[in-house]
Protein backbone atom coordinates (compact mmCIF):
# COMPACT_ATOMS: atom_id res chain seq x y z
CA UNK A 1 0.00 0.00 0.00
CA UNK A 2 1.10 3.58 -0.63
CA UNK A 3 -0.40 7.07 -0.61
CA UNK A 4 0.21 10.01 -2.95
CA UNK A 5 -0.58 13.30 -1.19
CA UNK A 6 -0.43 16.96 -2.05
CA UNK A 7 -1.51 16.41 -5.68
CA UNK A 8 -2.12 19.74 -7.46
CA UNK A 9 -4.22 18.20 -10.24
CA UNK A 10 -5.21 14.54 -10.37
CA UNK A 11 -6.30 13.39 -13.84
CA UNK A 12 -8.65 10.44 -13.41
CA UNK A 13 -9.36 10.23 -17.19
CA UNK A 14 -13.05 9.80 -16.30
CA UNK A 15 -14.56 12.51 -18.53
CA UNK A 16 -17.08 14.79 -16.86
CA UNK A 17 -18.82 17.27 -19.16
CA UNK A 18 -16.27 19.26 -21.15
CA UNK A 19 -13.42 18.10 -18.85
CA UNK A 20 -12.10 15.10 -20.78
CA UNK A 21 -9.27 14.48 -18.31
CA UNK A 22 -11.55 14.21 -15.27
CA UNK A 23 -9.49 16.76 -13.31
CA UNK A 24 -9.61 16.94 -9.53
CA UNK A 25 -7.66 19.62 -7.61
CA UNK A 26 -5.93 19.32 -4.19
CA UNK A 27 -6.33 15.54 -4.30
CA UNK A 28 -4.83 12.41 -2.77
CA UNK A 29 -4.70 8.82 -3.94
CA UNK A 30 -4.32 5.47 -2.17
CA UNK A 31 -3.13 2.31 -3.97
CA UNK A 32 -2.74 -1.28 -2.85
CA UNK A 33 -1.97 -4.51 -4.74
CA UNK A 34 -1.55 -2.69 -8.08
CA UNK A 35 -4.99 -1.04 -7.77
CA UNK A 36 -6.12 2.47 -6.92
CA UNK A 37 -8.27 1.85 -3.86
CA UNK A 38 -9.23 5.44 -3.05
CA UNK A 39 -8.96 8.87 -4.62
CA UNK A 40 -10.55 12.17 -3.76
CA UNK A 41 -9.98 15.58 -2.21
CA UNK A 42 -7.06 15.38 0.23
CA UNK A 43 -9.21 16.78 3.06
CA UNK A 44 -11.36 13.61 2.81
CA UNK A 45 -8.41 11.18 2.87
CA UNK A 46 -9.37 8.23 5.09
CA UNK A 47 -7.20 7.15 8.01
CA UNK A 48 -4.06 5.38 6.74
CA UNK A 49 -2.27 2.67 8.75
CA UNK A 50 0.87 4.08 10.42
CA UNK A 51 4.06 3.40 8.45
CA UNK A 52 2.33 3.38 5.04
CA UNK A 53 4.74 4.80 2.43
CA UNK A 54 3.71 8.30 1.36
CA UNK A 55 4.71 10.20 -1.77
CA UNK A 56 4.54 14.01 -1.70
CA UNK A 57 3.52 15.17 -5.20
CA UNK A 58 4.49 18.74 -4.17
CA UNK A 59 1.49 20.24 -5.93
CA UNK A 60 2.30 18.53 -9.23
CA UNK A 61 -0.02 16.71 -11.61
CA UNK A 62 -0.67 12.97 -11.26
CA UNK A 63 -2.02 10.94 -14.17
CA UNK A 64 -1.93 7.31 -15.34
CA UNK A 65 1.33 6.13 -16.95
CA UNK A 66 1.54 6.27 -20.73
CA UNK A 67 1.54 3.11 -22.85
CA UNK A 68 4.06 3.09 -25.70
CA UNK A 69 2.69 0.57 -28.21
CA UNK A 70 5.40 0.38 -30.90
CA UNK A 71 9.18 0.57 -30.44
CA UNK A 72 12.33 -0.97 -31.88
CA UNK A 73 14.22 -0.16 -28.71
CA UNK A 74 16.99 -2.79 -28.79
CA UNK A 75 19.65 -2.15 -31.45
CA UNK A 76 23.31 -1.31 -31.94
CA UNK A 77 24.98 1.20 -34.23
CA UNK A 78 23.47 4.32 -35.76
CA UNK A 79 22.01 5.49 -39.07
CA UNK A 80 23.58 8.93 -39.49
CA UNK A 81 24.62 8.05 -43.06
CA UNK A 82 20.93 7.46 -43.86
CA UNK A 83 20.02 10.85 -42.39
CA UNK A 84 22.66 12.53 -44.54
CA UNK A 85 21.36 10.78 -47.66
CA UNK A 86 17.78 11.62 -46.81
CA UNK A 87 18.57 15.28 -46.15
CA UNK A 88 19.97 15.38 -49.70
CA UNK A 89 16.66 14.08 -51.03
CA UNK A 90 16.98 10.26 -51.14
CA UNK A 91 13.83 8.33 -50.21
CA UNK A 92 13.51 5.53 -47.67
CA UNK A 93 13.19 3.00 -50.50
CA UNK A 94 16.24 4.38 -52.37
CA UNK A 95 18.41 4.24 -49.23
CA UNK A 96 17.30 0.65 -48.57
CA UNK A 97 18.04 -0.34 -52.19
CA UNK A 98 21.58 1.11 -51.80
CA UNK A 99 22.25 -1.21 -48.85
CA UNK A 100 21.39 1.33 -46.13
CA UNK A 101 18.25 1.31 -44.03
CA UNK A 102 17.31 -1.56 -41.73
CA UNK A 103 20.19 -3.83 -42.81
CA UNK A 104 22.71 -1.24 -41.53
CA UNK A 105 21.27 -1.73 -38.06
CA UNK A 106 21.08 -5.51 -38.59
CA UNK A 107 24.83 -5.66 -39.28
CA UNK A 108 25.65 -3.68 -36.11
CA UNK A 109 23.16 -5.59 -33.94
CA UNK A 110 24.44 -8.98 -35.07
CA UNK A 111 27.96 -8.12 -33.88
CA UNK A 112 26.75 -6.89 -30.45
CA UNK A 113 26.46 -9.22 -27.47
CA UNK A 114 23.27 -9.56 -25.43
CA UNK A 115 24.94 -7.62 -22.59
CA UNK A 116 25.97 -4.82 -24.97
CA UNK A 117 22.42 -4.56 -26.31
CA UNK A 118 21.12 -4.29 -22.74
CA UNK A 119 23.63 -1.53 -21.95
CA UNK A 120 22.63 0.39 -25.08
CA UNK A 121 18.88 0.07 -24.51
CA UNK A 122 18.77 0.87 -20.79
CA UNK A 123 19.26 4.66 -21.10
CA UNK A 124 16.66 4.71 -23.89
CA UNK A 125 14.17 3.14 -21.48
CA UNK A 126 15.07 5.70 -18.83
CA UNK A 127 14.26 8.44 -21.35
CA UNK A 128 10.90 6.86 -22.11
CA UNK A 129 10.12 6.66 -18.39
CA UNK A 130 11.17 10.30 -17.99
CA UNK A 131 8.52 11.17 -20.61
CA UNK A 132 5.83 9.29 -18.68
CA UNK A 133 5.89 5.83 -20.25
CA UNK A 134 5.25 3.00 -17.77
CA UNK A 135 4.43 0.22 -20.28
CA UNK A 136 6.40 -0.26 -23.48
CA UNK A 137 6.15 -2.70 -26.38
CA UNK A 138 9.59 -3.69 -27.73
CA UNK A 139 10.20 -5.47 -31.03
CA UNK A 140 13.07 -7.66 -32.16
CA UNK A 141 13.84 -7.52 -35.87
CA UNK A 142 17.46 -6.36 -36.15
CA UNK A 143 18.89 -9.88 -35.89
CA UNK A 144 17.15 -11.80 -38.69
CA UNK A 145 18.89 -15.05 -37.76
CA UNK A 146 17.57 -17.49 -35.17
CA UNK A 147 20.44 -16.78 -32.76
CA UNK A 148 20.32 -13.00 -33.17
CA UNK A 149 16.53 -12.70 -32.89
CA UNK A 150 16.59 -14.78 -29.69
CA UNK A 151 19.49 -12.65 -28.40
CA UNK A 152 17.43 -9.47 -28.81
CA UNK A 153 14.35 -10.98 -27.13
CA UNK A 154 16.48 -12.24 -24.23
CA UNK A 155 17.91 -8.71 -23.90
CA UNK A 156 14.32 -7.42 -23.64
CA UNK A 157 13.64 -9.91 -20.85
CA UNK A 158 16.77 -8.80 -18.96
CA UNK A 159 15.81 -5.14 -19.41
CA UNK A 160 12.31 -5.84 -18.10
CA UNK A 161 13.74 -7.19 -14.85
CA UNK A 162 16.20 -4.35 -14.20
CA UNK A 163 14.00 -1.23 -14.32
CA UNK A 164 10.41 -0.21 -13.66
CA UNK A 165 8.88 0.15 -17.15
CA UNK A 166 6.78 -2.94 -17.95
CA UNK A 167 7.96 -4.36 -21.27
CA UNK A 168 5.82 -6.25 -23.81
CA UNK A 169 8.04 -8.18 -26.26
CA UNK A 170 7.15 -8.66 -29.94
CA UNK A 171 8.96 -11.01 -32.32
CA UNK A 172 9.62 -9.16 -35.59
CA UNK A 173 11.69 -11.75 -37.45
CA UNK A 174 9.86 -10.63 -40.60
CA UNK A 175 11.18 -7.05 -40.42
CA UNK A 176 13.05 -7.13 -43.72
CA UNK A 177 14.49 -9.84 -45.98
CA UNK A 178 18.05 -10.44 -44.71
CA UNK A 179 20.86 -10.14 -47.29
CA UNK A 180 21.43 -13.93 -47.27
CA UNK A 181 17.87 -14.54 -48.51
CA UNK A 182 17.40 -11.78 -51.09
CA UNK A 183 17.21 -14.37 -53.88
CA UNK A 184 14.53 -16.35 -52.10
CA UNK A 185 12.47 -14.44 -49.50
CA UNK A 186 9.98 -17.32 -49.18
CA UNK A 187 12.80 -19.50 -47.88
CA UNK A 188 13.39 -16.88 -45.16
CA UNK A 189 9.69 -17.05 -44.23
CA UNK A 190 10.23 -20.83 -43.87
CA UNK A 191 12.95 -20.04 -41.31
CA UNK A 192 10.76 -17.50 -39.46
CA UNK A 193 7.84 -19.95 -39.25
CA UNK A 194 9.67 -23.25 -38.92
CA UNK A 195 12.76 -22.38 -36.86
CA UNK A 196 12.33 -19.05 -35.11
CA UNK A 197 8.70 -19.12 -33.94
CA UNK A 198 8.98 -22.53 -32.19
CA UNK A 199 12.00 -21.26 -30.22
CA UNK A 200 10.29 -17.98 -29.38
CA UNK A 201 7.36 -19.95 -27.99
CA UNK A 202 9.56 -22.41 -26.12
CA UNK A 203 11.50 -19.61 -24.43
CA UNK A 204 8.27 -17.63 -23.77
CA UNK A 205 10.15 -14.72 -25.30
CA UNK A 206 7.31 -12.79 -26.99
CA UNK A 207 3.61 -11.98 -26.68
CA UNK A 208 3.13 -10.88 -30.31
CA UNK A 209 4.56 -11.52 -33.77
CA UNK A 210 4.83 -8.68 -36.27
CA UNK A 211 5.48 -8.41 -40.03
CA UNK A 212 6.55 -5.39 -42.10
CA UNK A 213 4.17 -5.61 -45.06
CA UNK A 214 5.49 -3.35 -47.84
CA UNK A 215 7.05 -3.41 -51.29
CA UNK A 216 10.69 -4.33 -50.67
CA UNK A 217 9.81 -6.04 -47.36
CA UNK A 218 7.12 -8.78 -47.21
CA UNK A 219 3.98 -9.50 -49.25
CA UNK A 220 0.48 -10.01 -47.81
CA UNK A 221 0.78 -13.73 -48.65
CA UNK A 222 4.02 -13.99 -46.64
CA UNK A 223 2.44 -12.05 -43.78
CA UNK A 224 -0.48 -14.51 -43.79
CA UNK A 225 1.95 -17.41 -43.41
CA UNK A 226 3.74 -15.76 -40.47
CA UNK A 227 0.45 -14.78 -38.80
CA UNK A 228 -0.96 -18.30 -39.07
CA UNK A 229 2.23 -19.84 -37.68
CA UNK A 230 2.41 -17.23 -34.90
CA UNK A 231 -1.13 -18.05 -33.85
CA UNK A 232 -0.29 -21.76 -33.70
CA UNK A 233 2.57 -20.81 -31.38
CA UNK A 234 0.28 -18.84 -29.09
CA UNK A 235 1.25 -15.32 -30.18
CA UNK A 236 -1.00 -12.36 -31.00
CA UNK A 237 -0.50 -10.49 -34.28
CA UNK A 238 0.66 -6.94 -35.00
CA UNK A 239 1.42 -5.66 -38.50
CA UNK A 240 3.37 -2.76 -40.05
CA UNK A 241 1.01 -1.85 -42.93
CA UNK A 242 0.20 0.88 -45.46
CA UNK A 243 3.21 2.96 -44.39
CA UNK A 244 4.95 3.80 -47.67
CA UNK A 245 2.25 2.75 -50.12
CA UNK A 246 -1.36 1.67 -50.13
CA UNK A 247 -1.33 -2.10 -50.25
CA UNK A 248 -4.57 -3.19 -48.62
CA UNK A 249 -2.66 -3.56 -45.35
CA UNK A 250 -5.45 -2.39 -43.07
CA UNK A 251 -7.78 -4.92 -44.69
CA UNK A 252 -5.15 -7.63 -44.20
CA UNK A 253 -4.69 -6.75 -40.50
CA UNK A 254 -8.47 -6.94 -40.01
CA UNK A 255 -8.71 -10.26 -41.87
CA UNK A 256 -5.96 -11.76 -39.69
CA UNK A 257 -7.59 -10.52 -36.49
CA UNK A 258 -4.49 -8.48 -35.63
CA UNK A 259 -4.36 -6.77 -32.24
CA UNK A 260 -2.98 -3.72 -34.00
CA UNK A 261 -2.37 -2.30 -37.48
CA UNK A 262 0.53 0.13 -37.31
CA UNK A 263 1.44 3.16 -39.49
CA UNK A 264 -1.62 3.27 -41.86
CA UNK A 265 -0.39 6.47 -43.56
CA UNK A 266 -1.96 5.18 -46.81
CA UNK A 267 -4.91 3.21 -45.38
CA UNK A 268 -7.96 3.07 -47.67
CA UNK A 269 -11.56 3.83 -46.73
CA UNK A 270 -12.33 0.11 -47.07
CA UNK A 271 -9.41 -0.62 -44.75
CA UNK A 272 -10.74 1.76 -42.09
CA UNK A 273 -14.12 0.04 -42.31
CA UNK A 274 -12.48 -3.37 -41.95
CA UNK A 275 -10.51 -2.27 -38.85
CA UNK A 276 -13.71 -1.05 -37.24
CA UNK A 277 -15.34 -4.45 -37.78
CA UNK A 278 -12.35 -6.45 -36.51
CA UNK A 279 -11.75 -4.26 -33.44
CA UNK A 280 -8.09 -3.88 -34.43
CA UNK A 281 -6.29 -0.92 -32.82
CA UNK A 282 -4.86 1.60 -35.28
CA UNK A 283 -1.39 2.62 -34.05
CA UNK A 284 -0.36 5.93 -35.62
CA UNK A 285 3.31 6.92 -35.75
CA UNK A 286 3.50 10.59 -36.72
CA UNK A 287 7.18 11.08 -35.77
CA UNK A 288 8.17 8.50 -38.43
CA UNK A 289 6.10 10.32 -41.03
CA UNK A 290 7.71 13.66 -40.13
CA UNK A 291 11.22 12.22 -39.90
CA UNK A 292 10.92 10.58 -43.32
CA UNK A 293 9.61 13.85 -44.75
CA UNK A 294 6.45 12.23 -46.06
CA UNK A 295 3.55 14.49 -46.99
CA UNK A 296 0.92 11.77 -46.51
CA UNK A 297 -0.41 11.58 -42.95
CA UNK A 298 -2.39 8.70 -41.46
CA UNK A 299 -6.17 9.30 -41.60
CA UNK A 300 -6.45 9.73 -37.84
CA UNK A 301 -9.66 11.76 -37.90
CA UNK A 302 -11.38 9.31 -40.29
CA UNK A 303 -10.29 6.39 -38.06
CA UNK A 304 -11.68 8.07 -34.94
CA UNK A 305 -14.91 9.09 -36.67
CA UNK A 306 -15.34 5.49 -37.86
CA UNK A 307 -15.02 4.28 -34.26
CA UNK A 308 -11.66 2.52 -34.68
CA UNK A 309 -9.63 2.53 -31.44
CA UNK A 310 -6.60 4.73 -32.12
CA UNK A 311 -3.25 4.70 -30.30
CA UNK A 312 -0.30 7.02 -30.89
CA UNK A 313 3.28 5.85 -30.59
CA UNK A 314 6.83 7.00 -31.34
CA UNK A 315 7.97 4.00 -33.47
CA UNK A 316 11.28 4.66 -31.67
CA UNK A 317 14.01 3.19 -33.90
CA UNK A 318 17.42 4.30 -35.17
CA UNK A 319 16.40 4.83 -38.80
CA UNK A 320 12.99 6.31 -39.46
CA UNK A 321 12.10 7.68 -36.01
CA UNK A 322 14.98 8.26 -33.58
CA UNK A 323 12.50 9.80 -31.14
CA UNK A 324 11.57 8.44 -27.72
CA UNK A 325 9.33 11.38 -26.80
CA UNK A 326 5.76 10.03 -26.67
CA UNK A 327 4.23 13.41 -25.69
CA UNK A 328 5.77 14.89 -28.87
CA UNK A 329 4.20 12.08 -30.93
CA UNK A 330 0.87 12.92 -29.27
CA UNK A 331 1.28 16.60 -30.10
CA UNK A 332 2.06 15.82 -33.74
CA UNK A 333 -0.92 13.45 -33.93
CA UNK A 334 -3.23 16.25 -32.81
Ligand SMILES: [Zn+2]
Pocket residue numbers: 070071072240315317
Ligand atom coordinates in the same frame (compact mmCIF):
# COMPACT_ATOMS: atom_id res chain seq x y z
ZN1 LIG B 1 8.09 -0.04 -36.56
